Amino acid sequence: MCDSGEDSTENPDRNQKKRKKRGKHVSFPPDEQIVSGFAEDAGRRDDSCITLMDVIGAYQQSCSKHQVQPRETILQQLQQGVCGGGSVECLDLKGERLDHRSCEALEVVLKSLHFDFINLQAAQLEENGASSLLDMILYYESTTYLDISDNGSMGTSSWRALAHLIKQSVCLSRLDACNVCLVDYPVQSLSKALLTSRLRVLHLNNAQLSGSSLFTLVGALKTNRALLELHLSSNQLNGYQDAMQLGDLLRYNNTLQTLELSDNVLADAGLEELCDGLSRQTKGLKVLILKNNQITERGMNHLARTLPGLKILEVLDLGDNHLGNEGIQVIREPLMVNSSLLHLGLAQTNITCEGAVALAEFLAESRLIQRLDLHENQVKLGGLMALSLALRINCSLSHLGVDPIPPQELDEFLTETQKRLQAEITQRCNANASQLQREREMNME
Numbered sequence: 166m167c168d169s170g171e172d173s174t175e176n177p178d179r180n181q182k183k184r185k186k187r188g189k190h191v192s193f194p195p196d197e198q199i200v201s202g203f204a205e206d207a208g209r210r211d212d213s214c215i216t217l218m219d220v221i222g223a224y225q226q227s228c229s230k231h232q233v234q235p236r237e238t239i240l241q242q243l244q245q246g247v248c249g250g251g252s253v254e255c256l257d258l259k260g261e262r263l264d265h266r267s268c269e270a271l272e273v274v275l276k277s278l279h280f281d282f283i284n285l286q287a288a289q290l291e292e293n294g295a296s297s298l299l300d301m302i303l304y305y306e307s308t309t310y311l312d313i314s315d316n317g318s319m320g321t322s323s324w325r326a327l328a329h330l331i332k333q334s335v336c337l338s339r340l341d342a343c344n345v346c347l348v349d350y351p352v353q354s355l356s357k358a359l360l361t362s363r364l365r366v367l368h369l370n371n372a373q374l375s376g377s378s379l380f381t382l383v384g385a386l387k388t389n390r391a392l393l394e395l396h397l398s399s400n401q402l403n404g405y406q407d408a409m410q411l412g413d414l415l416r417y418n419n420t421l422q423t424l425e426l427s428d429n430v431l432a433d434a435g436l437e438e439l440c441d442g443l444s445r446q447t448k449g450l451k452v453l454i455l456k457n458n459q460i461t462e463r464g465m466n467h468l469a470r471t472l473p474g475l476k477i478l479e480v481l482d483l484g485d486n487h488l489g490n491e492g493i494q495v496i497r498e499p500l501m502v503n504s505s506l507l508h509l510g511l512a513q514t515n516i517t518c519e520g521a522v523a524l525a526e527f528l529a530e531s532r533l534i535q536r537l538d539l540h541e542n543q544v545k546l547g548g549l550m551a552l553s554l555a556l557r558i559n560c561s562l563s564h565l566g567v568d569p570i571p572p573q574e575l576d577e578f579l580t581e582t583q584k585r586l587q588a589e590i591t592q593r594c595n596a597n598a599s600q601l602q603r604e605r606e607m608n609m610e
Contacts (some may be wrong), residue, residue, distance in 0.1 A: 215277060217243055223273040231266040239274070253278050256308075259286045265294040268301075275307040279336075283308040286341075287315035295323035299330050306336040314343040314368075324351045331358035339366035347372040347382075356385035363391050371399040375407055383410045387417040394423040398454075402426065404435030411435075415442025419449035427456040427482075433464035440471040443478065450477060456510070457485040462492035472499035475506070482510030484538065490520040497523045501530040509534060512566070513541035521548025525555035528562060535601070538566040545570050546579060549586040556593040563598035565590055 215223075221243050228235040242257060256274070261267075263285070283302065290298070295316070302308060303326075313319070313327070330337065347355065347369060359367075359382075374382060374397060386392065402408070408431050414421070431439070435458070443450065465488060493516060500506070511524075521544045528534065544552075544567055556562060567590070570583055 220274060220277045223277070224270065227270045227273045231270045233264075233266045233270055235270075236261060236267070239271075243274070253280050255282045255284065256280045257282075257284045258288050259284045259312075260288070262289045263294055263298065264291060265297060268294040268298040271298065272301050275301045276305045279306070280308045282310040282312070284312045285316065286312050288313075289318065290316045290323065291318050292320040292322055295319050296326040299323065299326040302337075303330040303334055306334060309336055310339040310341075311337060312341040314341050314345065317345060319345070319351075321350055324354045328354040328358035331355070331362045331364060335363060338364060339368075340364055341368040343368055343370040343372060345372055347374055348378050352378045352381050356381045359385040359389055359392070362389070365392060366394040366396075367392055368396040369400070370396055372397075374400040375402055379407050379410050383414045386414055386421070389418065390420050392421060394425075395421055396423075396425040398425055398427040398429065400429060402429035402431055402435070404430065404432040404438075407431070408435030408438035412438035412442035415439065415450060416445045419446065421449055423452040423454075424450060425452075425454040426458065427454050429458050431455065431458040431460070433461055433467070436460055436464040437467040440467045444471050444474055446475075446477050448477060452480040453478060454480075454482045454510075455486070456482055460486040460488070462487070462489050462495060465492040465495040469496050469499045472496060472506075473502040475503055478505050480508040480510075481506060482508075482538075483514060484510045484512040486514055488514040488516070490515075490517060490523070493520040493523045497527050500527045504533070507533060508536040508538075510538045511542070512538045516542040516544065518543075518545055518548035518551075520544075522551040525551035528552065528555035528559045531559060532561055534559075534562055535597075536564040536566075537562060540566045540568055542568070544568070546583060546586070549583065549590070553586045553589050553593075556590060556597075559593075560597055560600065563594050563601060565594055 221240060224239065224243070225235050236258075238257070238261065242255070256278075263271075268290075285298075290313070295313075302311065311330075319327075327342075331340065342355075345351070352374070369382075372378075379400070379402065386395070402411070407429075411424075411426070411431075415424075429435075436455070439453070439455075443453070460483065464486075488511070492514070493511075500509075516524075516539060520542070521539065524537065524539070525548075528537070549567065549570075552565060552567070556565070567587070569587070570579075572580065575583060
């Protein structure tokens, strides 16, 4: 460590117990380039305040001590950075090769500045370097958002250090660990840490979480009362054991507010399990993203049974699934009865004018829906006309996403009709949006 007289490269396995917290003397001078320092740190000025240029100089000295070249990207970010109260927006190390000595050299930066985001994506972190860097981030509470995605060489001690960071940090609120292999020890250590962590947002996309790994993760999250967002896209989650685990998560966890499951294979059977869990939610889940999950019109029967009783779910995205007009007809009346849904995503779901008419009937009855996405569907003039007529009655919809009809399918008269209908839809959505904004402002007063 650079604070001691010993070369930290001689002790690559950093002992966390040696990092006992020291008190900080924080000041907020008027110069936006001045940051808070640690009065006790060797070599610091007596007033405990340093500038970004001081940090740059200290980093260069640290690199010399650890016999590595200063990273030009780090120097540029510090030179261009603007900070107040010791906080800088981002330390972007994406794609940098960070070996152990390069990580050790970063300590003077991490102990001087707090970053809103530290990006270590694809940094080729190896065992000792990753462990050391994660220990530093915890000790100095260096960031609120950390991305360690695309680091496939992190070994056991690295995952142990990450778990300790997740458990102990009072500052870290978001972690991205995507495109890594979360099986065996990594998922076990991560899950154990989540039992008591303060994390609010967790991205684990493409992390091989299907099967026993998901079982381990869900076991911890059933009792977690801090996490608000869980993103699990592209994990090959299936409609059987995996869907059962996710359904259990929704049965027992009433804290989670966003569950993102795009690009999996949950299918209709999986949707049934999720709907069963959703029906048990009395508070909690507000956003459910199910894009591209091989769901068909048959799955809409499960959703139709669940929609009328939902009191919490506000956003449902079923885009890029094979629902067709038949699926929309199945959920048309349940959508009318539903008392919570504000945003409905139906982009690229094989809807034509017939489905658009069914949705127009829903819009005419709804007093809640605010956004409806119908992009990449075959909604032509008949569907646009029905939607436009529905908006003469509906007072809540503030955004309706529809694609223009290809010019080759229209003559001059029909082109003008389309323009008029789309203009009317936009005008009425804008009027609804303005009214909703006025109501929010009145409620705030």
